Amino acid sequence: MRLNIVCIPGDGIGPEIVAEAKKVLHKVADKYGHEMVFKDILMGGASIDVHGVPLTDEAIAIAKAADAVLMGSIGGDTNTSPWYQLPPEKRPEAGLLKIRKALNLFANLRPAVLYEELAAACPLKEEISAAGFDILIMRELTGGLYFGERKTVEENGVRKAIDTLTYDENEIRRIAIKGFDIARKRKKKLTSVDKANVLDSSRLWRAVVNEVAKEYPDVKVEHMLVDNCAMQLVKDPAQFDVVLTENMFGDILSDEASMVTGSIGMLASASLNDTKFGLYEPSHGSAPDIAGKDLANPIATILSASMMLRYSFDLDQEADAIDAAVKKVLQDGYRTGDIMSEGCKKVGCKEMGSLITERI
Ligand code: NAD
Numbered sequence: 001m002r003l004n005i006v007c008i009p010g011d012g013i014g015p016e017i018v019a020e021a022k023k024v025l026h027k028v029a030d031k032y033g034h035e036m037v038f039k040d041i042l043m044g045g046a047s048i049d050v051h052g053v054p055l056t057d058e059a060i061a062i063a064k065a066a067d068a069v070l071m072g073s074i075g076g077d078t079n080t081s082p083w084y085q086l087p088p089e090k091r092p093e094a095g096l097l098k099i100r101k102a103l104n105l106f107a108n109l110r111p112a113v114l115y116e117e118l119a120a121a122c123p124l125k126e127e128i129s130a131a132g133f134d135i136l137i138m139r140e141l142t143g144g145l146y147f148g149e150r151k152t153v154e155e156n157g158v159r160k161a162i163d164t165l166t167y168d169e170n171e172i173r174r175i176a177i178k179g180f181d182i183a184r185k186r187k188k189k190l191t192s193v194d195k196a197n198v199l200d201s202s203r204l205w206r207a208v209v210n211e212v213a214k215e216y217p218d219v220k221v222e223h224m225l226v227d228n229c230a231m232q233l234v235k236d237p238a239q240f241d242v243v244l245t246e247n248m249f250g251d252i253l254s255d256e257a258s259m260v261t262g263s264i265g266m267l268a269s270a271s272l273n274d275t276k277f278g279l280y281e282p283s284h285g286s287a288p289d290i291a292g293k294d295l296a297n298p299i300a301t302i303l304s305a306s307m308m309l310r311y312s313f314d315l316d317q318e319a320d321a322i323d324a325a326v327k328k329v330l331q332d333g334y335r336t337g338d339i340m341s342e343g344c345k346k347v348g349c350k351e352m353g354s355l356i357t358e359r360i
Contacts, residue, residue: 002035003313006066011045011092012286013296013349014072020298020353021070021305024325027360028309028318039066043099044074044092044286045083054095060102068312069103070305071281077288100141105271105279106171107178108139108250109307112257112267114237117330120341121262124234133237136186137257138179139250141271143171144201146247167201167246169208174274176212179244180219185316189220189241193229193249205246226253233257258283265297265338268304270311278312280304294348297336299326302356325359 007022009015022038029036041059048054054074063069075092078084083092112135114122122129148164176192183190192209194202206223213221224232226249232239233256245253258267267283282300290296303326310319329352335344336352347355 001313001315002037003029004037004065004067005039005308006063006069007038007040008043008063008069008071008074009040009046010043010072010074010286011076012073012288012291014044014074014286016072016292016294016296016349017282017298017301018070018072020349020356021301023353023357024302024322024360025305027357028321031321031360032315032318034315034318043071043095045076045081046074047095048083048086048090048092053090054092055098060099063099063103066277068277068308069099069279070301070308071279072301073282073284073286075286075288081288099279100271103271103277103279104142104273106140106142106274107175107272108141108254109182109270109272109311110137110139110254110258110267110283111135111269111303111307112137112237112254112261114261115266115327115330117327118261118263118266118339121339122260123262124237124260128234128236131238133240133260134186135233135237135240135257136182136242137250137254138175138182138242138244139254140167140171140175140246141250142247143167144247146251165199165201165248167204169204172205172208173212176209176244178272178274179242180212180216182311183219183242184216185310187241188218190222191229191240191243192221192223193226193243193245193253194223195226195249196223197225201246209244229253230256234260263339265300265336266303267300268307270304270307272311276312276314278308280308280312294350295337296349297338298349298353299336299356302326302353321360322356325356328359329355 009018145165150163152161196202272278306319306322309315
């Protein structure tokens, strides 16, 4: 298979972690007989330095022509970097918003996996973390409260702010379909999270999810109220497989789920549109404090590359090989500084990438 992949190394540790993910992908290509064509584009501070803007139209066109985009991370030290003296629309993060919009990425996927080997980093009680967990939070990214009409008015001398939460059935259906498709690739369980006891938008959400569910009789569906879900994530995270939810609930729950893993350098993510196209990136930022020192953990980016193979190319066997290699490296006791614990062998970013590559 020929895979056209655009890479955005970005800023800070971005170029270091993307280089390691490419190393792993090259090995996968060799082993499984694929041709991977990589093309880099600039985004964020790296693009500001060269072009004066965080993302050019040419870069967007190149990304659109690819099958998938693999990104490191963008941005600098927000206190000291001159990029943050620029107006908001010219700052590094504006590039990210622009590319998400241009590529119509409406589904955000954030896995929260607790590896047995890293259980000590989990802030939950041992009797809860002992079961481990592997959750995929799937968040609607382009609708809901963050994109609804908003205004602040003054009525009779009293200030009043209004935000509106709107979803139409098509927006719900397209992400529900993605959610069920992905649950089918996993443990075939989907928990749809809403606030249907209060909100009309949630009642429509639930109705549409139930309609879509009829097409997926092999996937077990349950509905959960968002307040209960927030509690269940810390009480019994092992019960979840795919958690499907709207924009604001997903924003909060995905951060909560990430935190209970305790390891920021391990968290991958993907944003998908209604084709197979996706943008894959670690959940963490550009870590300017450790950039250029070979200290970064490349695993979140390597796992993002695995998600890319699974969701954009349907190469499940190859993705499984990457996931297994990451697990093996952890079992063999290798750790970057951020996940280091007593008795393990500390390695840098490059060595971690090489150790994973060797195990493919
Ligand atoms: P951050 O995630 O970059 O760093 C937080 C802490 O975690 C730092 O101590 C950092 O060293 C550590 N860390 C993060 N990733 C690591 C890794 N792979 N290995 C080892 N340690 C790691 O968050 P921040 O410091 O708040 O933000 C820094 C910059 O990143 C800002 O400009 C911010 O806007 C940007 N940012 C970008 C994205 C993105 O590109 N999607 C996401 C979040 C933040």
